[in-house]
Amino acid sequence: MASAFAHVxxxxVAYVALKSNAIHLRLFILAAVLSILPDADVLAFKLGIPYESxxxxxxxxxxxxxxxxxALFCTAFWRRLHSHPVAVFLISFIACASHALLDAMTNGGLGVALYWPFDQERYFLxxxxxQVSPIGIKAFFTERGLRVLSSELIWVFLPGAVIALLAWAFRRRLPNSRV
Known part of the structure; x- marks a missing residue:
């Protein structure tokens, strides 16, 4: 898996690129949580559920x-999120789905069940x-954890920063922009 840092x-980037009256800071906070949510499945290990299940x-x-x-569930709370319902659905879906796509870009594990329940196969891109991240906080702060952060810096953080900066600059140039 990619690290929690990379998933956020x-x-x-979506918040910076799409920031408007339709996308409130509350929605970004929810999206950050949703980008990590799929890894709640590590609890399966504690319950004796095999990795490949x-x-x-x-x-x-x-x-x-x-x-x-x-994303559908989160959309029900669009008023509390002070964001447009379509924006809530799209940002929530992108945040949660991006987790699987980043994990599918790692060099370890069994792949991701991207098309479940229609297809049980696990996929990689x-x-x-x-670099696949170790599971657990303690294992992350090792030499292996530094290799993970190095690969994420190159393949996630730097491209994300470039995209966010370009989107911010583009929005700034728009008439009536409130960046």
């Missing part, structure tokens, strides 16, 4: 179906440059 990059790590919680259900 996608909603941060559809209920195991990188199983159903890493699917586009799960992301859509979560053709290009897998991100």
């Amino acid at each position: 990059v996608v909603p941060a 559809q209920w195991g790590h990188r199983g159903f919680t890493h699917s586009l179906f799960f992301s859509a259900l979560i 053709p290009h897998r440059p991100i």
Whole structure:
């Protein structure tokens, strides 16, 4: 899996790129949480559920179906999020689904059940440059954790920063922009 730090990059970039009256800071905070939510499935290890099970790590919680259900649920709270319902659905879906896509770019694990419940197979993307992150906070603060952060810096943080900066600059040039 990619680290929690890398997973938050996608909603941060979306917030910077799409910031408007339709997208409130509350929605960004929710999206940041949703970008990490699929890894709640690591609890399956404690319950004795095997990794390769559809209920195991990188199983159903890493699917586009799960992301859509979560996004629909979050959309019910659009007023409390002070954001347009379409924006809530899209940002929530992107945040949650991006988790699976980043994990599918890692060089370890069994892949992600991207198309669950319609397909039980686990997938990786053709290009897998991100070092797989160790599970657990203690294991992350090791030499391996530094290698993970280095690969995420190159493949997630820097591209995310460039996209956010370009989007911010583009929005600044728009008439009546309130960046």
